[in-house]
Amino acid sequence: xxxxxxxxxxxxxxxxxxxxxxxxxxxxxxxxxxxxxxxxxxxxxxxxxxxxxxxxxxxxxxxxxxxxxxxxxxxxxxxxxxxxxxxxxxxxxxxxxxxxxxxxxxxxxxxxxxxxxxxxxxxxxxxxxxxxxxxxxxxxxxxxxxxxxxxxxxxxxxxxxxxxxxxxxxxxxxxxxxxxxxxxxxxxxxxxxxxxxxxxxxxxxxxxxxxxxxxxxxxxxxxxxxxxxxxxxxxxxxxxxxxxxxxxxxxxxxxxxxxxxxxxxxxxxxxxxxxxxxxxxxxxxxxxxxxxxxxxxxxxxxxxxxxxxxxxxxxxxxxxxxxxxxxxxxxxxxxxxxxxxxxxxxxxxxxxxxxxxxxxxxxxxxxxxxxxxxxxxxxxxxxxxxxxxxxxxxxxxxxxxxxxxxxxxxxxxxxxxxxxxxxxxxxxxxx
Ligand code: CMC
Numbered sequence: 001x002x003x004x005x006x007x008x009x010x011x012x013x014x015x016x017x018x019x020x021x022x023x024x025x026x027x028x029x030x031x032x033x034x035x036x037x038x039x040x041x042x043x044x045x046x047x048x049x050x051x052x053x054x055x056x057x058x059x060x061x062x063x064x065x066x067x068x069x070x071x072x073x074x075x076x077x078x079x080x081x082x083x084x085x086x087x088x089x090x091x092x093x094x095x096x097x098x099x100x101x102x103x104x105x106x107x108x109x110x111x112x113x114x115x116x117x118x119x120x121x122x123x124x125x126x127x128x129x130x131x132x133x134x135x136x137x138x139x140x141x142x143x144x145x146x147x148x149x150x151x152x153x154x155x156x157x158x159x160x161x162x163x164x165x166x167x168x169x170x171x172x173x174x175x176x177x178x179x180x181x182x183x184x185x186x187x188x189x190x191x192x193x194x195x196x197x198x199x200x201x202x203x204x205x206x207x208x209x210x211x212x213x214x215x216x217x218x219x220x221x222x223x224x225x226x227x228x229x230x231x232x233x234x235x236x237x238x239x240x241x242x243x244x245x246x247x248x249x250x251x252x253x254x255x256x257x258x259x260x261x262x263x264x265x266x267x268x269x270x271x272x273x274x275x276x277x278x279x280x281x282x283x284x285x286x287x288x289x290x291x292x293x294x295x296x297x298x299x300x301x302x303x304x305x306x307x308x309x310x311x312x313x314x315x316x317x318x319x320x321x322x323x324x325x326x327x328x329x330x331x332x333x334x335x336x337x338x339x340x341x342x343x344x345x346x347x348x349x350x351x352x353x354x355x356x357x358x359x360x361x362x363x364x365x366x367x368x369x370x371x372x373x374x375x376x377x378x379x380x381x382x383x384x385x386x387x388x389x390x391x392x393x394x395x396x397x398x399x400x401x402x403x404x405x406x407x408x409x410x411x412x413x414x415x416x417x418x419x420x421x422x423x424x425x426x427x428x429x430x431x
Contacts, residue, residue, distance in 0.1 A: 001058050008033045045419045062235040069318035082325050087228040088198050094402040115171035116192035119149045135390045136265040138180040144258035154252040165253045166401040173394040178205035199225040219336035220381050223329050230322040231392050233399025239263040243400045244407050248416040260400045261393045273388040276310035277375035280344045289350050300360045310372030322370035330373045333380050345376050
């Protein structure tokens, strides 16, 4: 963090002394005004509900330029990573700062692969859920419960404990997500297969059965791996900030990641892919492309409470680069599976076309986000709608744990404790 020569000056109209606030520069992106001494010097807080203009931390992991529609992991554009790397290489990059060389790649794969099994007791634990529990409810519980199985390696100040926790989380999430799925459909759990790739193994645990051989489809494997890469990190979004805030109390990483999963579940965040597909299915059931105009009128009527799910983003005020890649992947998967005429894909393309020309969306700079096409790809692969957010959680675990580790080792690390503007009653007496 580099101190700028520029200083910000804050003055009050009530005669209080003016304060000078330092300004810091990042590598790229907006400068920040350091307000840490503001309360001590002026007795005032800043007020920023929804963190519209507040940097909650410094970070060297992910950078987003929302106006350009640019996303970088450790400096590498997401397009190049999606084209040239697999998900585990990206996990290595997020966790350790660099892409692995060939030896490093093999070593990392070996390490992750050898941690894919979960303790057998976890199977008893999952059986305690009601048969129709939402997979995200199961995931939140199961990941939180991991801390009960590895409590001998939970010293957050020990780098080796932090490293092994990160590996365990990345390795076991596919197993746990697949367990949540199999439990819901009443099929036997499939143990991980170490001869398969990370993503191939996940497909096997999801769709394999003990009754017959399961062949991993390479196009599907590559598409899902790309979904994982595109969802792996996204700087200080709601769930990542939740992981950081929860972890800032010094709790263990499994508890912090479970908190992140709970946050991701919401329809304004990771739950949007599920909500988006439900929306497409609903429009399709009501008449499909012919009903798009009517639906758009509802969306634009602000009293209706209807939003075009998969559109809009707090940071991107341009096309989300992940949505572009996802649209390409969508075409590839549908072609490879002989589903070129998929009505939901056609519907999504039509909604996008209309929205991008419509004044309402243009004015508000609303573009498709990653969730607009990811649901169609996942549905084509055979993943049920209520599992979409679980897939997102699996991928985002890499980013969450990298961000958590960065926080623990940050010189500025301290418990997160936002303040407030109190607007309730003043002191009063019961009698
Ligand atoms: N459909 C219709 N109108 C919208 C939409 C939408 N999807 N998104 C924003 N707007 C309108 C909103 O009504 C408001 O209009 P006005 O200024 O007239 O009141 C304006 O655009 C600004 O919206 P906002 O809600 O103040 O913006 P925000 O930054 O607080 O919200 C968002 C961002 C992603 C929650 C929102 O765009 C949204 O609800 N989108 C749909 C859900 C979605 O797709 N979420 C996935 C986000 S990407 C994946 C992830 O990171 O989790």
